[in-house]
Amino acid sequence: MRCAELAFCYSAAQMSPPPSTATPPQAAAQLLQLDAASFRYGSKVVLRQLSLSVAAGEAICLLGENGAGKSTLLKLCAGLLRLSGGRVRIDGRDLDGQNRAAIARSVAYLPQECTHVFPFTALEVVLMGRYARSRTPFESADDLRAAEAAMVATDVVNLRQRPFNQLSGGERRRVLLAQALAQDTPLILLDEPTAGLDPAHALALGQAMHGICARGKALVFATHDLNLASRFAQRSLLLHDGELRLSGPTMHVLEQAGPLLGVQLHFGTLPSGVPYVIPT
Amino acid sequence: MSGLSSSRVAEPPALSTSSQRFRRLLLLSAALLLVVLALAPLFGSSDISVLRSLLDAALAKQPWQHSPAARVLLYGRIPRVLAAALAGAGLSIAGVAFQALLRNPLADPFTLGVSSGSSLGAVLAIRLGWESLQLFGQPLGEFALSGCALAGAIAVVALVYVVGERGSAGPSTLLLSGVTLALLAGALITAVLYTADFAETYRIVRWQMGDLDVMRYDLVLRMAVPVLFAMLLLWPHARDLNALSAGSDAAAGLGVDVRRATRVVYLAASLAVAAVVSVAGPIGFVGLLVPHTLRGLVGADHRLLLPTSALCGASFLVLCDTLAQVMFRPAVLPVGVLTASIGAPFFVALLLSRSLRRRLWV
Numbered sequence: 001m002r003c004a005e006l007a008f009c010y011s012a013a014q015m016s017p018p019p020s021t022a023t024p025p026q027a028a029a030q031l032l033q034l035d036a037a038s039f040r041y042g043s044k045v046v047l048r049q050l051s052l053s054v055a056a057g058e059a060i061c062l063l064g065e066n067g068a069g070k071s072t073l074l075k076l077c078a079g080l081l082r083l084s085g086g087r088v089r090i091d092g093r094d095l096d097g098q099n100r101a102a103i104a105r106s107v108a109y110l111p112q113e114c115t116h117v118f119p120f121t122a123l124e125v126v127l128m129g130r131y132a133r134s135r136t137p138f139e140s141a142d143d144l145r146a147a148e149a150a151m152v153a154t155d156v157v158n159l160r161q162r163p164f165n166q167l168s169g170g171e172r173r174r175v176l177l178a179q180a181l182a183q184d185t186p187l188i189l190l191d192e193p194t195a196g197l198d199p200a201h202a203l204a205l206g207q208a209m210h211g212i213c214a215r216g217k218a219l220v221f222a223t224h225d226l227n228l229a230s231r232f233a234q235r236s237l238l239l240h241d242g243e244l245r246l247s248g249p250t251m252h253v254l255e256q257a258g259p260l261l262g263v264q265l266h267f268g269t270l271p272s273g274v275p276y277v278i279p280t
Numbered sequence: 281m282s283g284l285s286s287s288r289v290a291e292p293p294a295l296s297t298s299s300q301r302f303r304r305l306l307l308l309s310a311a312l313l314l315v316v317l318a319l320a321p322l323f324g325s326s327d328i329s330v331l332r333s334l335l336d337a338a339l340a341k342q343p344w345q346h347s348p349a350a351r352v353l354l355y356g357r358i359p360r361v362l363a364a365a366l367a368g369a370g371l372s373i374a375g376v377a378f379q380a381l382l383r384n385p386l387a388d389p390f391t392l393g394v395s396s397g398s399s400l401g402a403v404l405a406i407r408l409g410w411e412s413l414q415l416f417g418q419p420l421g422e423f424a425l426s427g428c429a430l431a432g433a434i435a436v437v438a439l440v441y442v443v444g445e446r447g448s449a450g451p452s453t454l455l456l457s458g459v460t461l462a463l464l465a466g467a468l469i470t471a472v473l474y475t476a477d478f479a480e481t482y483r484i485v486r487w488q489m490g491d492l493d494v495m496r497y498d499l500v501l502r503m504a505v506p507v508l509f510a511m512l513l514l515w516p517h518a519r520d521l522n523a524l525s526a527g528s529d530a531a532a533g534l535g536v537d538v539r540r541a542t543r544v545v546y547l548a549a550s551l552a553v554a555a556v557v558s559v560a561g562p563i564g565f566v567g568l569l570v571p572h573t574l575r576g577l578v579g580a581d582h583r584l585l586l587p588t589s590a591l592c593g594a595s596f597l598v599l600c601d602t603l604a605q606v607m608f609r610p611a612v613l614p615v616g617v618l619t620a621s622i623g624a625p626f627f628v629a630l631l632l633s634r635s636l637r638r639r640l641w642v
Contacts (some may be wrong), residue, residue, distance in 0.1 A: 070639040080529050094327060104535025111533070116525045118580035128523050132535030137519070138299035183534070 030055050030092075031187045031218045032077060037086035039072055045244045047070045050087070054220060058188065061233035061250060062222040063257060068239040070222035071112060074189045077220065078109035090187060097195045104132035108180040112191040114172070116164050122175045123160035128152055129182035143182075150181035153208055155201070169196035177205065181212070188212065190221035194228055206232045224266070226277040230254060251275065298581060305578055314596040317365060321357040325605045325612045328352060363503060364601040364615070365594035367560045368570070369508040370440050370552035370595025373530075375567025376585055377514055377549035380521035381542060382455050388567035389553040392458035393436045396465035396566075398557040400472075401432025407472045426502065426558040433554030441546060451486040455539050479533070480571035488615030490561035492601050498561050506555035513548035514586055517541050521582040563597070563616045565623025570596055572630070 032054040039047040047069045054060050062070040070116045075081045077088060079095045088095040108129070116125065129150070130143040139147075151157045154174040159167060164175060173196055180188050194202040195207070206228050209219055223229060229236055229250050236253040238246035240260050246253045251267075254277055258265045263279035269278065322330055333349030371389060378387040381572065389395050404413065405428035413424060440461060444454035469488075473481055520541040523531035528538045556563070569595040571585065578584045600622070604613040 059574055075457075075529075080532055100532055100537045101535040104533065107533075109533040114526050114530050116580075117385065118380070118525045118575065120522070120525065122521070124579070126580060128519075128526075128534055131519060131523055137516075138302065179534075209356055258420045 026176055026201055031090065032220065033089040033092075034077070035087050035089075036228065037076060037088060038084050039069075039075075039076055039081060040084045045242055047076070047239075050244050051086075052237065052244070052247075053238055054187070056216050057213050058235065059209060059221070059233045061229040061236040062220065062239060063224075063226070063253065063261070064222075064239035065235055065261060069242045070189050070239055073239065074109065074191050074220065077187075078107050078189055079103045080109065098258040101132040103181065104185070106185050106187060108183040108185040108188045110176050110188070110193060111178045114193070116174055119163045119165060121161050122164050122171075123147065123151070124158060125164045125175055126160075126178045126182050127154075129179035129184075133184060144208045146184060147178070147182045150178040151175075152180040153211075155204065170198055170201055171196055174201065174205070174226060177208070185217075187220070189220045190219065192223055193221050193223050194223060202228070226254060226257075226279065230275050230277050242266045298583060300395050301479045301578075302584055302587075305584055305588050306591070309588045309595070313365070313591045313595045316598050317361060319362075320361045320598045320602045322359050323361075323602050324352065325610050326352065330357075339343040346415050348522040352638040355496075359500050360492050360601065361598055362500045363492050363495040363560060364598045365434060366500065366503045366507050367563060368566055368593040368597025370433075370503070370510065370556040370593075371597070372589040372599055373511060373514060373572040373586055374553045376551040376571045376582065376589045377521070378567070379548075379571060380582060381523055381545050382452070383525065383527065384452070384455055385572065386568070387455055387458075389549075389557070390462065390560075390562070390564055390567070391455060393440055393460075393462035393465065394458075394550055394553045395557050395562040396469075397436025398429040398433035398554060399562055400465040400468055400498050401428035401430070401435075401473050401489055402426075402487055402558070402561070403469050404428055404432075406483050406487065407476050407480055407620070413435060429558035430554050431467075433550065433557060436465065437546070437550040437554070486614075487561050488612035490557075490563040491604075491612075491614035492560055493612065503555050503559045506551050510548040510552035510555075510588060513544055517545050518582040518586050520558075521545065521586075522580070525580065561616065563619055564617045565627075566593060566597055569623045569626055570618070592633050 001069070008253075018123065032052070034050055034052045037047060037050045038045070049246045050073065052060075062073060064070050072081065075182040076083060077090075077095075077099070079088070079100075081236045082096075090103070093106075094102060108206075123150075126147045127139050127143060130139055133144050133146075135139055148157070151160060156171065156174045156178055159171055161173065167175065167189060173193065178194065180190070190209075197205060202225070209221070209232050213219055215233055221233070233250045235248065236246075237244055238253055238257050238260055245260055246256055254265060256266070258279075261279070266278045266280060268276050268278070282532045284623065310325075315442075330349045330353055333347050334353075335342075337347040337350070347573060374394075375388045378389065378392055379385055381387070382392075402425050405425045409582035410424040410428065436458075439459045473484055476484060520531065520536045522536075523534045523536045524538065524541070528542075531541075532538050568601055571589050574585055574588050574592060578588055597619070600618050601615045604618045607613055607618075
């Protein structure tokens with residue numbers, strides 16, 4: 001499994017395991033906290049009274065059918081949409097009333113799709129992640145180092161001089177993940193991070209995510225990839241029609257998720273102990 | 281999988297940072313502009329040899345200021361060259377700004393209707409004879425004309441902006457409302473032309489050609505102040521424009537105050553265009569040609585693109601205007617005709633050639 005060589009995954013396995021979900025994290029350590037968050041597009045209720053808290057070091061997976069409200073929830077957490085009710089706090093501070101740069105120093109958000117109109121190189125795109133960090137008009141050596149490290153982590157160093165728009169979908173995804181890492185925030189939100197990735201890079205990305213959590217950052221990702229959830233998320237939430245229907249340890253959620261996702265799920269465990277899920 | 285394993289070797293950040301490239305490119309384009317500015321006044325619609333006459337005057341120990349060559353230089357060619365440089369710079373940075381803001385490589389002062397609004401204002405001023413209006417006992421003269429052109433530009437900018445803010449089609453709303461208003465302004469100009477007499481029609485048509493004839497220092501100054509101010513406003517937002525290339529959500533996620541950036545950039549670009557068009561008339565294609573060419577040469581980074589566009593846009597229009605003067609000497613071609621004749625084929629080539637297009641915008 002060559003992907004395990006990815007530099008970022010370095011000692012993820014040896015480091016202290018992420019906090020188990022049996023003991024809810026203390027308020028002080030909570031990076032993201034939603035209290036009764038609601039959101040409406042016009043008269044359509046997209047999210048209803050959703051509460052959630054995420055602690056440092058956790059990876060949380062959002063599951064649900066298309067249109068269940070996963071992307072909306074992520075955008076709310078990134079401050080890109082305004083709540084219709086309730087509140088979002090990041091690192092204890094209310095998202096409302098913070099300016100964009102301050103928010104961008106605590107949350108990085110990787111959208112589902114991202115194309116650039118102009119021919120930026122991959123490195124330039126990653127360096128954009130430093131926007132909220134550097135005050136000077138041009139990036140400093142520190143910024144370059146951060147970008148470089150992030151690009152190593154997502155295995156895109158060799159793409160850095162290529163025009164972003166000429167990369168394949170999966171390569172773009174990894175460049176954007178590097179951008180999110182370069183942003184150097186305690187909380188990272190990923191909207192379908194493995195969509196369009198080949199199996200090797202999808203797995204490597206999952207391991208990179210694991211490594212990120214091991215370094216004390218929190219991740220929230222939306223995905224349709226149930227195995228990504230089962231392997232790399234300690235907890236999962238299942239949204240259905242804008243409501244939080246299931247939440248808890250990922251395997252618990254998956255066991256009851258079948259009917260809500262409209263499939264039957266079969267579970268198994270590889271000899272190595274890795275669980276897997278197959279929908280039928 | 282070779283790509284995966286090779287990534288283990290973390291290469292050192294051997295890249296030249298953008299600030300180094302910035303200095304190099306800035307020096308290069310400034311040097312180009314200086315050369316152009318120094319040489320352009322030597323050519324003009326009359327074929328007197330400026331250098332020779334100045335030299336003769338100096339050898340004859342006559343005061344050089346009184347030689348005809350010096351007068352041509354001081355009161356004809358130098359202000360004209362400066363005006364061309366400012367107009368080129370203003371239109372180019374406005375093109376860069378509008379393209380970034382609307383995430384559309386075809387956005388420019390013309391597609392956004394700013395030029396048309398400006399033309400409408402000027403045309404109305406000519407048709408209604410506002411130049412002869414008196415203010416404090418003085419006729420308004422060309423102040424009326426450029427004032428109306430400015431007002432027309434501002435009116436269109438405001439309308440397009442309001443529609444764009446209210447509209448729901450994102451950046452394309454701005455572009456579509458700009459195009460729509462440009463067409464409307466065109467129709468109104470035609471209506472005004474229909475009612476105008478021969479003399480007015482001639483002046484209106486001439487004004488719309490866009491040229492840099494009869495430039496004086498006060499006109500140069502009237503263009504210089506807003507154009508330089510626009511540059512100062514745009515510069516701090518160069519990074520915002522980079523981030524906006526991926527859309528407003530992505531930019532906001534990176535920490536850009538999108539609303540504020542949009543406002544400032546839109547205002548600054550419109551100011552530059554209004555200032556240029558109100559003095560020199562509509563000069564087309566500069567705002568498209570210069571940014572696109574430079575994007576191919578220096579890349580997409582707006583921190584490099586904005587200053588090089590300003591400098592190279594200035595050089596470009598000075599060159600075009602000089603060419604327009606000497607091509608059919610002693611007749612002077614309106615420079616707008618020349619920029620369009622260069623710009624249109626360039627764009628057709630851009631549309632036809634995949635490789636050129638890839639280099640420049642995709």
